[in-house]
Amino acid sequence: MIDMLILAEKSSAAKHMAKAFGGMTGSVVGKTYKIVHAHGHLMEFKDPEKMVTTEADKQRYSSWTDMQTMPWNQDDFSWAKTYAKAYNAYTKKSKSTRADVTAIKAEAANAKAILMATDNDPSGEGDLLGWEIINAIKWHGPVYRIRFADETPKSLNQAIRQMVEITNQFKQGEYLKSDARSKWDFLSMQLTRISTYAARQAGYRVKVINQGRLKSVIVLKIWQQQQLIDNYVKTPYFETKFKDPAGHIFARELKTEAQKQAARFADEKSGQADVARYTKSPVTKLKRVHKTQAPGALLDLAKLGSLLAQQGFNPKEVLATYQKMYEAEIVSYPRTEDRKITQEQYNELLPVADRIAAVIGVNPQLLTHRTLRSKHRASSAAHGANRPGVKVPQSLAELAKYGPSAQAIYKTLAANYLAILGEDYEFDRITAELQLYPAFKTGFNVPVKLNYKAIFDDAEKGVPESQLANQTVGPEAAPFMYQGANPKPTRPSADWIGKFLEKHNIGTGATRLSVQAQLTSGKNAFINEKRGFYTLTQPGTIAAILVRETWIGSPQITKQLFDHMDAVGKLNEAPAVVVNSATKVIAHDLPLILRNSQELAQFVGQQSKARTTKKYKTKPKTQGQYRDGQTVEFNSTWGGHKFSAEEIRKLLQGDTISFNATSKYGKAYTATGALKQQTFKGKKFWGFKADFGK
Known part of the structure; x- marks a missing residue:
């Protein structure tokens, strides 16, 4: 009997553990072991109608159309799980995971303990996945857990020396957090049923209108922004500004609406009259201050995805490719919530920094800042920020085997990371004002040394730099009439929605990108994505309109939900707080979704015409x-040929006949066959059956 059965999340992780520990079986830290693995989640909740006992409840919880049955009474559910359906991307078929669970159970029978070595996700997903399997095999022995930053031998060997016992799953915060989230998501399927029912009642032929704690926020925000764009009316204004001989603009700082109304005029005549009130003015208080700017934050997966979207890579492809690169140790763990790294993680990559630079074409002479800045340093980090892995490819071309976006992922991620090894960007901040009108000021930056910006330019976070060749300011500036307009609302994009979610602190970067991947993929996609810009499909528009003024579409309510989940993970709140909130959301949102469905035609357009069945000539x-x-009884014609009396006689006798026929493409050929009983869509019929094999 072995000391411990090591349970990995997937086959690639099991291979890495075998490499780190010395084989699929053996001895490590003084204990004998054997490695087994899952294929992601092997168990899932049963359908709601299969988690209740009475016939009345079975009927109630299977309904997609009876709104009186909602909100559901969660106390009715057994919360039982069943074997998941695992999809094979190669065979394009799904099969039950029963065999996988049975195999793990058989191996566990020869083990004294189970060591859970599933992924250490911020959401607790790896812990949930592991406990689902342990509960399914009815294991009652000791359970241990290891947590690792990545699947390198160093991380895995360090993790196994720090294993901890977690035999009581109900005292493990990570499991409780993920279990509560999974139950919340299960209960939230009511919103999908309500929305689908409401859309169909309004006359729209929809497949399913999925709603969820993050996807509803995203589609509603995109729709609201599109409404602002559609309703935008350009409103010109005229404002007095000054310009010096070099073209530098002097203007007032207008922060409030009152200040803007006082300084801006709706018509050109009034604007010209205002300009006439001013004269040329000498420039004064000219200052040139030397400043520096440190590199920006390390990328998270959502920001990386938005940058790559601008290059034409969609979120789903980026996620899939990044995962393959992680399993090959080319990049760090994808689903991290960290934006900083520890000193140890920094030291680990330092020896290979020049090799990484050579691969992506960065001058290694720029990498002179070999001390980790405090803004990038974390005292502790489970995985650290997204960054290159310790395994450095020989070239970018070598990465093509991982997916279309692999080279772009590595080049962007590596450049962003190497930027923290660059010196601070140096620039001069030049400011001045007008002697006669001190409220009119100018200010711009003049680059002195690009330093880290020559590696990775995060200019969007800085102050715009002067584009003028002549940096001389003054000696005087003359008034002129500037014509502007109210700004047009920003076009929805991956970067725009990412900043919105980050501002409201909703989800990790990986979660944000994963949800966007779901929304932009498949035949029932809610979002059309084109080089990073987003527009809603008809199902997406319907989903957004239905959740107006609801809690499921509110970023504030969604943020509160994430906060409660985190509190459960820290054992500061009971899981029931999260699960019970789902019922409150359903009760609040159900009447609003039904009300909003009455306005679908106003925003979506005409209701879809009823499906018509194609009529064929008898x-x-x-x-x-x-x-x-x-x-x-059978058709007396086939392939444009009408059977003769003699051919009919032979067919009824079971004989084979041949005749000239015409294909549906108009091609003539000889058909040979006999009368056979056949089946089409479950119905049996008699008819001529050609033998195309002869």
Whole structure:
């Protein structure tokens, strides 16, 4: 009997553990072991109607159309799980995971303990996945847990020396957090049923209108922004500004609406009259201050995804490719919530920094800042920020095997990371004001040394730099009439929605990108994505309109939900707080979704026409007695050929006949066959069956 059965999350992780520990079986830290693995989640909740006992409840919880059955009474559910359906991307078929669970159970029978070595996700997903399997095999022995930053031998060996016992799953915060989240998501399927029912009642032929704690926020925000764009009316204004001989603009700082109204005029004549009140003015208080700017934050997966979207890579492809690169140790763990790294993680990459630079074409002479800045340093970090892995490819071309976006992922991620090894960006901040009108000021930056910006330019976070060749300011500036307009609302994009979610602190970067991948993929996609810009599909528009003024579409309510989940993970709140909130959301949102459905036609357009069945011409039939004595009826024509009386006689006798036929493409050929009983869509019929194999 072995000391411990090591449970990995997937086959690639099991291979890495075998490499780190010395094989799929063996001895490590003084204990004998064997490694087994899952394929992601092997268990899932049963359908709601299969988690209740009475016939009345079974009928109630299977309904998609009876709004009186909602909100559900969660106390009715057993919360039982069943074997998941695992999808095979190669065979394009799904099969039950029963065999996988049975195999793990058989191996566990020869083990004294189970060591859970699933992924250490911020959401607790790895812990939930592991406990689902342990509960499914009815294990009652000791359970241990290891947590690792990545799947390198160093991380895994360090983790196994720090294993901890977690035999009581109900005292493990990570499991409780993920279990509560999974139950919340399960209960929230009511919102999907309500929305689908409401859309169909309004006359729209929709497949399913999925709603969820993050996807509803995203589609509603995109729709609201599109409404602002559609309703935008350009409103010109005229404002007095000054310009010096070099073209530098002097203007007032207008922060409030009152200040803007006082300084801006709706018509050109009034604007010209205002300009006439001013004269040329000498420039004064000219200052040139040397400043520096440290590199910006390290990328998270959502920001990386938005940058790559601008290059034409969609979120789903980026996620899939990044995962493959992680399993090959080319990049760090994807689903991290960290934006900083520890000193140890920094030291680990330092020896290979120049090699990484050579791969992506960065001058290694720029990498002179070999001390980790405090803004990038974390005292502790489970995985650290997204960054290159310790395994450095020989070239970018070598990465193509991982996916279309692999080279772009590595080049962007590596450049962003190497930027923290660059010196601070140096620039001069030049400011001045007008002697006669001190409220009119100018200010711009003049680059002195690019330093880290020559590696990775995060200019969007800085102050715009002067684009003028002549940096001389003054000696005087003349008034002129500037014509502007109210700004047009920003076009929805991956970067725009990412900043919105980050501002409201909703989800990790990986979660944000994962949800966007779901929304932009498949036949029922809610979002059309084109080089990073987003527009809603018709199902997406319907989903957004239905959740107006609801809690499921509110970023504030969603943020509160995430906060409660985190509190459960820290054992500061009971899981029931999270689960019970789902019922409150359903009760609040159900009448609003039904109300909003009445306005779908106003925003979506005409209701879809009812599906019409294509009508085919009825073919002439012939009837007779087959050779076994039964009376049969079949089409008297086939392939444009009408059977003769002699051919019908032979067919009824079971003979094979041949005749000239025409294909649906108009091609002539000889058809050979006999009368056979056949099946089409579950219905049996008699008819001529050609033998195309002869």
